[in-house]
Amino acid sequence: MDSITQFTACPMDCPDSCSLAVETVEGKISGIRASNFNPDTQGFICSKVARFAKRVYSEARILHPMKRVGEKGKGKFERISWEEAADTVCGKFKQIKETSGGEAILPFYYGGSNGLLAQETVDHAFFARLGASRLARTVCAAATTEAARSMYGKMPGAAFEDYQHAKLIIIWGANPKVSNIHLMPFLKKAKAAGAKIVVIDPVNNFSKDEIDLHLPIYPGTDLVLALAMIRFWQENNLLNHNFIREHTKGVENLLAASAAHTVAQAADITKLTPQQIEQVAQIYASHNPALLRVGWGLERNRNGGKAAAAILALPALLGKFGVRGSGYTLSNGSAYKVDARELAVIPGWQTRVINMSRLGHVLTNESNPAVQGLFVYNCNPVATMPNQTAVVKGLQRGDLFTVVSEQVMTDTARFADILLPATTFLEQEEIRNGYGSYSTQYLAPAIERCGEAKPNEEMFALLGRAMGWQDEAFCETTEDYLHRAARSLKGFDNDVSLGSLKKNRIQRLAQTPVQFENVLPWTPDKKVNLAPKNFGETAFEYEELQSSPYPLALISPAGNKLTNSTLGEFNLPELFLSMNPLDAEARQLQQGDTVRVYNKIGEVKVRLLVNHRIRQGVVVLPKGAWRKASLNGWTSNALSPDTIGAIGQGACFNDARVEVCRSESP
Ligand code: SF4
Structure with missing residues (x-):
């Protein structure tokens, strides 16, 4: 049998945004490999997505709407029609809204797909119309995003390909070997060209040949290391006062906070040696151009946002910007800003906000109103949210009506009252805006939809109509939403149109950003704000964890x-x-x-x-x-x-x- 190749892209929650070639034989996927559309893919993809067909055709795949027939959590369901599912969901949500108010309903979603249609489009219209509670999406990147936004206005960072120009690369709280694999070839090139590579991480994922220095920092203490480096630079007259004067504001607070952290004291807290701390401070100060890869590992603690802020301040204090191979990379998602007004069809949704990281607490404690309706999509909170015991206990509540839209029977799907079948990215159209790779890509379906699965925008439009709502949001098609998504993207050097995306599959920036050369901070005064007001008085104060009997x-x-x-x-x-x-x-x-x-x-x-x-x-x-x-x-x-x-x-x-x-x- 001849195979057919369809080109698409990966929308997984991964910085790399690979372009894919999907081989099919008689309508079934026979292989998934890299395509050449996105040069950042460099001819290879991860083994996870190479095996994604296993999920598409899995026995665990949810192919039809279903209703629970057994005990909650046991995963026993019976097939129903989409019509019955929609009537049940809408009837129950109407009843909850009437008796307890719309805020008793909570949408719960994260990054199952990073496609632009997957969330915060029709789903938001649906929940805004219901007056549901809003969700603060905090399980990942909340602290780092807040630091980057407040200090640099989320200025685009260095591109992967520009790492080969660096003479020093510091990888802080990231493991590109598993979650940014397309950075690795550029690290190798940089190393071969004589660059030094330093890794700051409690785990050393690299061999001796791959890096020059590993600092096995104790979790939660990154803030102290950054402040000790700043104090070391100040004491040794290494700060770049010209750059600080010209391009930053608010340095005084940061320098005052760093004064409390000597190298010896920082060594005690970070469980590094004083020599390691001085070594990294000296290496950073003495190498140009120098790049800082800031990951998300350093934010997953009580000091996470403060640490991200102190670390992002480092290149500004040394003026490590202005040439290719310098600056920092955190999330590059903002190279194309998403204009939410294009996507959010019903404005003015002003209900209470629930922090997703507190789901277990919210479901098992009194709140006003108590959450009685939960709609989970693009997310598997039992496997991903903290305090898992409370999450499971909450999902077991007999009075909680839970809807789950999923591809396969996950740990969360098992608790659904109504289960709705979701398409995988191989069965739908989408637009993916990268947050590492500087690319925006069009996803074309490689195969027909499996069973009765629907993409999110279609599912929420159907539910909106089943509610009896006539708003434009619930009458539009996927094509309409693709146009909206394309229009919403405003690039730092170009915009996007659906026509060109469909034709070329990909749009890239005309040039990669070089911070303080062709892109300045996206703050109102284009300066780095080293003391944002929203950080408060204790912005750089290290908070110790209460002593614990668990060592x-x-x-x-x-x-x-x-x-x-x-x-x-x-x-x-x-x-x-x-x-x-x-x-x-x-x-x-x-x-x-x-x-x-x-x-x-x-x-x-x-x-x-x-x-x-x-x-x-x-x-x-x-x-x-x-x-x-x-x-x-x-x-x-x-x-x-x-x-x-x-x-x-x-x-x-x-x-x-x-x-x-x-x-x-x-
Ligand atoms: S490396 Fe990342 S973007 Fe590439 S295929 Fe794997 S998950 Fe998708």
């Missing part, structure tokens, strides 16, 4: 099997705890032992991997695992508190403290 810091970074929790149905069959050999020895534990990881809010049973790449005092359970991957049905999130950080109100997963012992029973 080990638990972190839950991304692994190479899942994108957040996507593909957990088959790609991470067993979850392991990784631990430093000295910590294992102290507990008389050995590789392969079944262990109990516990604290006062939860307990996870898994097998142990002893790994010298993890610093002492820290243990690792990768994020996103499904409940079946552990031996007792709980994952890292059962141990993570649902506290939130001061800046950006972000989740604090890495504030989890635990103890580990051998488990006598699985």
Whole structure:
């Protein structure tokens, strides 16, 4: 049989935005590989998406609307029609609104797809019309985004391809080996050309040949390291006063805050050596051009937003900008700004805001009004939100009406009262605006839709009409929404049209940004604001975690099997705890032992991997695992508190403290 190739792009929550070639034989996917449309893809894709057809044709695939027929959470459902599903959802939501008000309904969504139509389009029109509670999307990137917005107006950062021009690259709180794999070839090129590479991370994911210096920082202390570097520069007259005077404001507060952090004191808190701290400060000051890759690992704690702000201040204090291969990269999503007015069809939605990282708390505690209707899409909160025990307890509530739109039977879908089948990105049209790769791409369907699955914009339009609403938002087609999405994108050097996107599949910036050369901060005065008012008086004050009886810091970074929790149905069959050999020895534990990881809010049973790449005092359970991957049905999130950080109100997963012992029973 001849195979047909369809070109599309990957909308997963990943910075790389690969362009894809999907081979089909008789309408079925036979292979997924890289295409050449996006040069950033460089001819390869990750093994996760290469195997995505396994999800499309999985036995766990949800192909039809269904209603729950068994106990909540048991995953027993019976097929119904879309008409019955829509009538049930609308009838129940109307009843909740009448009796308790619209705010008793909560939409819950995140980055299952980063397509522009997937969220905050018709869905927002639907929930705005209901007067539902609004959702603060804080589980990732909230703190870093707030810091970048307040200080630089979310100025576009250095492009991947420009890393090869750097003489120094500092990778801080990121692991490009698993979640930004297309940066790796440029790191290799830079290294081959003589660049130094420094990694700051509790885990060393690199070999000796790949990097020059690794700082195994203790989780939650990045702020202190950054402040100690600033103090070191000030003491050694290394600050770039000309740049600070010309391009920044508010430096006084930052310098005052850094005065409290000597190298010796910072070494004590960060559990680094004074020599390591001085070394990184000196290397950064003495190399040009120098690039800072700021990741999202450093924000997942109570000091996360403050740390992001102090770290983003570093290149400004040294003036490390203005030439290719300098500056910083955080999220590049703002190179094309999304004009929400084009997408948000019903303006004026002004109801209460619920922080998604507190879902378990919100569902299990009194609130006014209590959440009685929950609509989950693009998200699997049981696998991804902190305080997993409370999330599960909340979803078990008999008086909670839960709708889940999903591709496969996830840990959250099992709790649905009404389950709605969602298309995968291989069955739908979309537009993806990259947040790492500087590209906007058109996604074309590679195959027919499976079963009765619908894309989000179509599903919410159907539900809006079933409500009896005649608004324009609920009468438009996917094509209309594609036009809206294309119109909403305003590039820093060009705009987007759907016609050209469909024809060329991709639109890239005419030139990559060079910060302070062809792009200035997008703040009103085009200066870096080093003391934004919204950070408050304690902007750079380090907050210690209360002393804990549990001696080990638990972190839950991304692994190479899942994108957040996507593909957990088959790609991470067993979850392991990784631990430093000295910590294992102290507990008389050995590789392969079944262990109990516990604290006062939860307990996870898994097998142990002893790994010298993890610093002492820290243990690792990768994020996103499904409940079946552990031996007792709980994952890292059962141990993570649902506290939130001061800046950006972000989740604090890495504030989890635990103890580990051998488990006598699985
Ligand atoms: S998940 Fe990332 S690396 Fe994998 S195909 Fe998608 S964009 Fe590329």
